[in-house]
Amino acid sequence: MTGDDGTPQRNDAPEVAQWAVHSQGTSRIVIALLAVCAILLVADYWIHKHGPFAIEYWWGFYGIFAFVLCAIALAIVWLLRAFLLRGEDFYDR
């Protein structure tokens, strides 16, 4: 969905996709994943690592790294979105 000037608008996601935000299912999945992540974090305590870099040996490094990284990626996407995403007919105009 685009505004008058052809730029996409943030809260203008098509109805079709809105279900994903508000569905109760998402909350349940989040809770389940939190449990899985907690178990994996606890289990990390007993896992022997063999890599050459000290950072690997930090407790829960892989999980926390992935989480933070994905958060950063999403933040960058929000920043670049307005610049990169144009109207669907951008090249046809």
Next chain:
Amino acid sequence: MIANLSPALILIIGAFVVPFLPRVARSPLMLALPVLAMLQLWDLPFGAHGQMELMGLELTTLRLDKLSFVFATIFLIAAFLGAIYALHEDDVVQQVSALAYAGSAIGAVLAGDLLTLFLYWEGTAIFSVFLIWASRTESSYHAGMRYIIIQVGSGVLLLAGVLLHYNASGSLEFNLLNLDGSLSHWLIFVAFGIKCAFPLLHNWVADAYPEATPGGTVFLSAFTTKLAVYSLARGFAGTELLIPIGLAMAVFTIVYALLENDFRRVIAYALINQLGFMVVGVGIGTEMALNGAAAHAFAGILYKGLLFMAMGAVLYRTGTAKGSDLGGLAASMPWTATFCLVGAASISAFPLFAGFASKSLVLSAALKGEYFWTWIVLLASSASVIVHTGLRIPYFTFFGRKAGKRHDEAPGNMLVAMGLAAVCCVLIAVFPAQFYALLPYSVEYDLYTLEHVATQLQMLAFGALMFFVALRMGYYPLPVRGRLLDTDWFYRRFGAYVAAVFAAVVRWAWSGVEYAWRWCLIMLERWVHRHYGPDGAMGRSWATGQMAFWATVMIGAYALIGYYYLR
């Protein structure tokens, strides 16, 4: 089988027999040719075959070693799966071009010299474009034109590099070239780089692949880019420049995959993302890293093909592959959804799925070589796959929305192709030893250690958590209609501006020339009028005395000239 016959020729010759066959015979032939070529490939002993001399040039048209064998094998598997997937389409153009394209890619991989490589290299460009045009839409026509210009451009650079290389070294053999500062090697490197979708040269993948037919995209995703990875592994293994290039590919595509709405285009960006891992592997250049690159190409062809097949099936049934228009299809297309999940698990490198078996090799090679930043960036890229492709595509296509339009399940042949690809994805990860035995170098790698599995599961679980948390909180970029700016802006918009400005300058300059010309003509006309007009010196009648005077002057002048000339 016939001794020394290239498996590539079986496909290419077969491709041109296809149009002359009755409809019922075409489909069986499409399936039989990759099988025949596979039998021939496995029958051939390792070594150089098909040597010939052409205008004084020594050519080796068929070289089989472990590196070319693994690529030729996966190309033939891809051709077979693609043929099954496209079985329901009775389109001779697609059948011919798909077979000839696959044959060219295999021929290029088996080429022992650079000239043969060039010929097949151009073959992949020319035959593949028909798969894009086969959509028969205006946008696919334009995308195909852009695609063929870029692909042929790569071939021209390759030819220039090959000729310069031959001039300097006197040899056409295709072995390690290295970037030693010679222009020829740089030209060849850039030619490979274009087909390998190096950053800034990458856009043709995301531009053209999603414009092809569902079956065409499956073929396209398998060959061109992986042929380039093979060529880099053959010619530029251990070139350190490839490491930052590969890392850039593995990083910038994350943003594009997260924002793109057309899910086949998302997979195309994910394809470039995964190519980054292969390029880094080639750049590191150790045996383990090259194994990793080859393994990741092998696995990537399977799971990227599977994802393209699944989205192609969705496109075929619903008429769209755009995330903003999809949702809740799992009820209508349960098998497609299952296979798509297998592909998604594979690309996310879930243990027991293809990506895990191959990506681990590249990451471990970076660890072993103590490339800290390379490893960190690859790990980051690997962690983000689940957010931009692994969950995004299946979630927004198949789940969530309770009530949706009902659609039929994908046709049987599509399901069979997806099923086989899914089985392959699982098999190579469940039996990694057998898979690694195919690789160019012997590997001692224990894939299923507690450390590998646990750390990978941690990354996947936390990545998935971020996906759903962001979704729940409204920070996940939902698929919305729109067009992403990419480097094609430079030739589709900026190039158009430049052309418009250039045209204006030329028009202005031309009008200046015209004005000056008209002014000259007017001046000439006035001058003529002044001298030859009714009152002009040359126009009016002269007195006899004046005539006699001028005649004397002329004769005098002749006499003088004659005197000086004859003296």
